[in-house]
Amino acid sequence: MDKFQAIHAFWSSFGIPAFDENTVPDGEDKPSFPYITYDAVVSDFNHPVAMSASIWYYGTSWSQITAKLTEIEAELGRGGVTLLCDGGAVWIVKGSPFAQRMPDDNDMIRRIFINISAEYLTA
Numbered sequence: 001m002d003k004f005q006a007i008h009a010f011w012s013s014f015g016i017p018a019f020d021e022n023t024v025p026d027g028e029d030k031p032s033f034p035y036i037t038y039d040a041v042v043s044d045f046n047h048p049v050a051m052s053a054s055i056w057y058y059g060t061s062w063s064q065i066t067a068k069l070t071e072i073e074a075e076l077g078r079g080g081v082t083l084l085c086d087g088g089a090v091w092i093v094k095g096s097p098f099a100q101r102m103p104d105d106n107d108m109i110r111r112i113f114i115n116i117s118a119e120y121l122t123a
Contacts, residue, residue, distance in 0.1 A: 003042040003120060006085035010092065011038045011053060014071060021054075033058035033109075034068070041118070045088075048119040050095060054102070057110040062101070065110045069099055072114065088122035 001009065004020075011018035018036040025031060038053035055072075057065040073094070075081060080093035095115030102111040 001085050003085050003090060003122065004040050006083040006090050007038065007040055007042075007051075007118075010081070010083055011036050013075075014068065016068070034065070043118070043120045044122055045120060048117055051092075051116050051118050052095075053114045053116070055112045055114070058108055059110065060108065062110055065112055069112050069114070073098065076116070082121075085122065088120070091119045091121060093117050093119075 008018065008020065014036065016034045016036060017031050018038060019025070019031065020040045021037040022040070024037055034055065034057045036053055036055055039051055041049045041051050043049045055065055055068050057068075076092065076094050080091055083090040083092065093116065095117050097115060099112050099114045102113045104111055
C-alpha cells in the first residue's frame with residue numbers, strides 16, 4: 001500500500017465514506033451524509049507535515065458528529081497511530097487545535113474540522 005492509500009485507509013476505517021478532498025464526487029454522484037473529507041499530503045523521513053480532515057453530517061444536532069469525532073480521537077490516543085505503507089510507516093498524531101466546529105451556509109450541515117500531523121517514516 002503506498003502512502004496515499006495508507007492515508008485513505010485510515011480515514012475510511014471509521015464506518016463512513018472518506019474522500020480525498022480533491023476527488024469528492026459531485027452532481028448526481030455526490031455522496032450522502034455522513035462522510036469524511038481529508039487532504040492528501042505525503043512527505044518523507046524527517047519532514048513532518050500538517051494535514052486536515054472534515055467530518056460532515058446533516059441534521060440539527062451535534063451529537064452524532066461529536067460521537068464520530070470522539071471515535072477518531074480515541075483511535076489517535078495520546079501517542080498517535082502508526083500506519084504501515086510501502087517502504088515504512090506513517091505516524092499520525094493530533095494537531096493543535098485538534099478539532100473545531102465550522103459554520104456552513106446551510107444551517108442543517110454540521111462540520112467538524114480536524115488537524116493532524118503526519119511523519120512519514122519512509123525514504
